[in-house]
Each structure stands twice: as C-alpha cells, then as structure tokens.
Ligand code: ADP
C-alpha cells in the first residue's frame with residue numbers, strides 16, 4: 001500500500017485532476033490511498049467568508065458562496081463521473097449559507113472557522129472520487145472525520161494517535177486490500193463528539209503521514225507544484241536546485257522555518273516505522289523528486305557547506321531584559337511557563353548577558369503574554385520580522401561559515417542569531433521586507449546563483 005497526497009495546486013482545475021487520474025492509475029498495483037487538499041485558494045476563500053459575514057451584506061455573501069459552488073460545478077462538468085458530487089456540494093453549500101447567517105455581525109469562533117474550512121476538502125474529495133470512478137477505477141469516498149479524532153483545540157487540533165491508528169486500520173485497510181481506492185480528505189478531523197476540527201494550515205501532509213503510519217504503507221507520496229525539496233523556495237530563487245535526498249530531520253527543520261512544501265509535523269508519525277516520504281511534481285510526474293528517508297546518504301550540493309535556505313515571515317521578536325534575574329535559578333523555567341500558559345510556541349531563542357530574545361509566530365495571545373512577561377522584567381517587541389534558516393550537515397563544525405553568512409546578508413540588519421543543539425541549522429532574524437533579498441543573496445553565496 002502507498003499513500004498519494006495531492007495538494008491544492010494538484011487538484012486546482014479539471015486539467016490537474018486529469019493528471020491526478022493518470023498518476024493514481026499508474027500506481028494501482030501498489031494499492032494507493034488517495035488524500036486530497038481543497039482546490040487551490042478554496043481554504044482561504046472559505047475562511048474569508050467568516051470575515052465577510054461579519055462585515056458585508058447577505059447578497060455579497062451569497063454571491064461569494066455561489067462562486068465557490070460554481071468553480072466546483074465547472075470542474076464536475078468537465079470531468080466524466082464527477083457530476084455525482086454536485087448534489088452533495090449543493091446541499092452542503094445550503095447548510096453553509098445557514099451557518100453564515102448565524103455568524104452575521106459577530107466574529108466567528110474557532111469552531112465555526114473549522115466547520116467552514118473543512119468544506120474545501122470535503123468538496124474536492126467528492127469531485128476526485130467521482131472523477132476516478134468515472135475513469136473506471138474502483139474509487140470510494142471516505143469521510144476522514146470519524147477516523148481522525150482530535151482534541152478540541154480548534155484550528156490547530158492534535159490527533160489522538162492510538163484512536164486514529166485503530167480506526168484508520170479498521171476502515172481503510174480492508175478497502176485497500178480488496179482492491180478499492182479510498183479517496184479521503186487531508187487537513188480535517190473531528191472531536192470525539194463529532195464536531196469538525198482542522199489540523200492547522202497545510203495540514204494535509206500531516207494527515208497523509210498519519211494515515212500512512214497507521215496502515216504501514218511502503219511510502220507516502222506528496223504530490224505538489226514543484227520538483228521536490230529545493231535549495232530554496234523556487235518562487236523566490238528561480239535557480240533553486242532540487243535535493244535528491246533529505247533526512248527527516250532536515251525536512252522538519254526546513255518546514256518549521258517556513259518551507260511550506262511540507263507541514264512541519266509530517267515526518268513525525270513516519271520516523272519510528274522508517275516509512276519514506278517522496279515529494280513529487282504533479283505537473284512533471286516523470287521527475288524523480290525528493291526522497292526523504294531514514295538512512296538517506298546526503299550528498300553535498302556542489303561544493304556548498306549548506307544544503308538549503310528557508311524563511312518565514314510574520315514573526316514577532318520579544319525581548320526580555322531582566323538584569324537581576326537572568327543568571328538566577330529558575331528564570332528560564334518561569335519564562336517558559338508563561339509561554340506554556342498562553343499556549344504560544346517559541347521558534348528561536350537567543351540569550352545574552354542580561355536579556356533574552358525569542359521569536360513567536362502566533363500573536364493571538366500576545367497582549368496577555370506581554371502582560372505576564374512584564375512581571376519578569378522590561379519587555380519590548382519588534383514586529384514584521386522574518387526568520388532565515390540555513391540547513392546543512394554539521395554546520396556547527398564548519399569553520400568560517402558564520403562569516404560567510406553575515407557577509408552575504410549585509411547590509412540587511414541581523415537580529416537574534418541562534419545555532420542550537422542541532423548541528424544542522426543556523427537561524428537568525430531580519431526585517432520582513434529584507435527576507436526575499438537575503439535568501440537570494442545567501443543562495444548566490446552558497447550555490448553560485450540566485
Ligand atoms: P501544496 O498545495 O501542494 O500542499 P504548498 O503551496 O503547500 O503546496 O507547498 C509547495 C510550495 O512550497 C512551493 O510552491 C514553493 O513555493 C514552496 N516552498 C517553500 N520552500 C521550498 C523549498 N525549500 N523547496 C520547495 N518548495 C518550497
């Protein structure tokens with residue numbers, strides 16, 4: 001068995017689904033489980049409806065829902081067999097309209113946002129299942145929500161692994177083994193009482209990995225719009241090169257620091273079983289892609305001491321100056337307890353003589369977080385920052401690397417430099433507007449082109 005996960009651009013229109021059909025058809029003998037994302041842009045559009053419900057009139061809301069339904073309907077008409085999805089989509093859109101009325105003039109709750117966003121994957125998977133069946137394949141649509149049981153942290157829910165493993169095995173294994181092709185949704189789940197949840201943006205990769213681990217598949221294929229994991233985001237660095245192989249750790253570091261090609265948690269469920277992930281380009285299925293596997297022999301890219309560069313924008317730096325406390329026992333514990341209490345993840349940390357600087361991405365609890373941090377000392381923040389991460393093997397032991405990095409980055413101002421316990425990454429913070437240029441300059445320095 002294998003998992004084949006198709007991201008938004010790989011199901012964006014009828015032509016993309018046509019390519020999906022060919023790819024799945026070429027893997028029938030491997031008993032594929034198909035996981036799909038919403039059509040490109042649909043999750044954003046659905047979440048935007050919540051904002052519109054708060055601010056705009058009923059007619060424009062109705063039009064916005066109508067145009068989403070229209071986009072799916074056009075695809076259904078262009079794909080033999082997919083028309084069967086239309087009744088489901090039309091009925092669900094009606095229910096959606098009802099939910100939007102309830103959201104009028106008030107800010108949507110996280111649970112309402114999840115119910116909204118889940119539609120994207122439900123609708124696209126119906127289309128894809130219909131289109132595969134229309135081509136003579138034995139495809140069956142499976143609702144992932146009763147399998148993907150999560151906690152109640154809406155918009156970033158965590159799946160309960162044991163339950164997911166058991167239910168995925170019970171439901172999906174017999175289908176695959178009997179030669180059927182289950183088609184299901186990434187990204188979405190439900191609480192134990194059946195309330196829809198989502199695993200966080202980009203979470204379909206994580207779903208593919210969770211289901212792949214549960215079923216003990218021989219590999220998880222992530223079909224996307226680029227050739228694989230590259231030396232930098234190819235939409236920023238046109239000459240970025242594809243890495244033939246990568247380690248789980250490397251992929252996780254790059255993903256954590258902004259390479260959105262893979263959700264940061266994707267490798268986690270697969271590590272113990274050593275199941276490889278292959279990233280592939282659905283518009284060029286003949287390309288080899290990137291193989292992420294346990295025993296990956298990581299070759300150097302040219303003569304570069306590093307393997308890739310990623311960046312993440314929308315970062316806030318929090319500085320805490322506590323001259324009396326910094327060297328004392330328990331200061332860092334007190335500091336991190338505050339972040340834990342406010343459920344806010346810290347990405348990068350650097351500590352100096354009398355101050356600590358750290359970065360966060362999620363600003364939803366910022367005011368209360370800052371209030372509590374104020375009890376420890378003087379606190380100030382810097383906004384609209386970006387983290388740049390350089391990933392490579394044994395970076396800590398590469399003499400002269402830091403000098404090359406900071407020379408290349410100049411004249412951009414560098415803040416919060418950190419090289420942690422992992423010898424595979426080095427991170428620092430720059431102003432958000434400098435981010436793409438810094439990535440290009442580093443790429444030129446280390447890979448000879450930008
Ligand atoms: P999907 O819809 O298939 O899940 P995503 O948009 O989530 O696709 O991720 C693919 C995108 O990731 C690429 O289009 C590319 O712009 C971006 N990306 C960022 N960093 C990298 C990198 N190091 N290698 C490849 N792609 C990257």
Ligand code: ASP
Pocket residue numbers: 007008037038043044120186187200201202203204205
């Ligand atoms: N459709 C979801 C998103 O846009 C999940 C995914 O594509 O992985 O975030």
Ligand code: MG
Pocket residue numbers: 007202205260261262263
């Ligand atoms: Mg993605």
